[in-house]
Amino acid sequence: MSRKFFVGGNWKMNGTKSEIDGIVAFLKSGPLDANVEVVVGVPSIYLTYAKSILPNNVSIAGQNTYKVAKGAFTGEISPAMLLDNGIPWVILGHSERRNVFGETDELVAEKVAHALEAGLKVIACIGEKLEEREAGKTEEVVFRQTKAIADKIKSWDNVVVAYEPVWAIGTGKTATPQQAQEVHEKLRDWFSKNINQTVAETVRIIYGGSVTAGNAKDLAKEKDIDGFLVGGASLKPDFVQIVNAKH
Numbered sequence: 001m002s003r004k005f006f007v008g009g010n011w012k013m014n015g016t017k018s019e020i021d022g023i024v025a026f027l028k029s030g031p032l033d034a035n036v037e038v039v040v041g042v043p044s045i046y047l048t049y050a051k052s053i054l055p056n057n058v059s060i061a062g063q064n065t066y067k068v069a070k071g072a073f074t075g076e077i078s079p080a081m082l083l084d085n086g087i088p089w090v091i092l093g094h095s096e097r098r099n100v101f102g103e104t105d106e107l108v109a110e111k112v113a114h115a116l117e118a119g120l121k122v123i124a125c126i127g128e129k130l131e132e133r134e135a136g137k138t139e140e141v142v143f144r145q146t147k148a149i150a151d152k153i154k155s156w157d158n159v160v161v162a163y164e165p166v167w168a169i170g171t172g173k174t175a176t177p178q179q180a181q182e183v184h185e186k187l188r189d190w191f192s193k194n195i196n197q198t199v200a201e202t203v204r205i206i207y208g209g210s211v212t213a214g215n216a217k218d219l220a221k222e223k224d225i226d227g228f229l230v231g232g233a234s235l236k237p238d239f240v241q242i243v244n245a246k247h
């Protein structure tokens with residue numbers, strides 16, 4: 001079963017309007033592989049601006065939403081607010097939300113469930129820390145994080161899973177194609193055993209963690225790597241080569 005290659009850009013807390021103009025310029029000139037789904041994750045304050053100038057072949061995501069529709073949650077935004085502004089995607093469970101802002105597996109799962117119920121599509125992030133990998137706990141961690149989400153949601157149709165080993169994020173220490181493929185394959189097997197074979201075969205599992213134009217092609221060759229979630233490199237023209245890495 002073929003899965004449409006998916007490349008997300010996670011701009012994190014970066015950008016000014018003029019820098020966004022520059023990013024949009026290289027996305028427009030591309031050319032971007034038409035067989036690849038491209039979504040850029042934009043800081044909340046710039047979502048409307050970015051959406052107004054992005055080319056039609058690039059979609060847009062928020063970087064966080066809360067677990068309920070409205071209320072006394074100063075500083076938060078809801079899935080309904082993203083949808084009200086024509087934003088169809090959201091990135092949830094990023095390791096920076098988990099490790100810097102203390103989001104638990106439970107909270108991430110509740111956020112994913114509410115975002116899907118509201119009608120958003122979700123890039124759901126999982127990934128182990130270096131000490132967990134060194135302790136041989138990679139599978140245990142990513143299965144635990146995935147199960148927490150599975151226990152709360154009814155369908156994986158609008159979910160892209162992003163495996164982002166924390167030790168590879170922003171470090172330049174990219175997982176090797178073999179390391180990434182091994183975890184992606186185990187995750188797909190987890191879906192087969194715990195959800196169903198159709199989900200296992202159709203859910204896109206993308207890799208994130210120091211993806212560059214230099215390593216994307218080799219990673220893209222792996223059968224269970226369905227794309228990327230790119231941080232630093234998504235702010236630069238090299239992002240076009242990463243989008244096109246599969247073909």
Ligand SMILES: O=C(COP(=O)(O)O)NO
Pocket residue numbers: 010094164168169170171172208209210211229230231232233
């Ligand atoms: O956090 C990341 C990856 O960041 P880098 O590509 O900068 O390692 N994606 O969400």
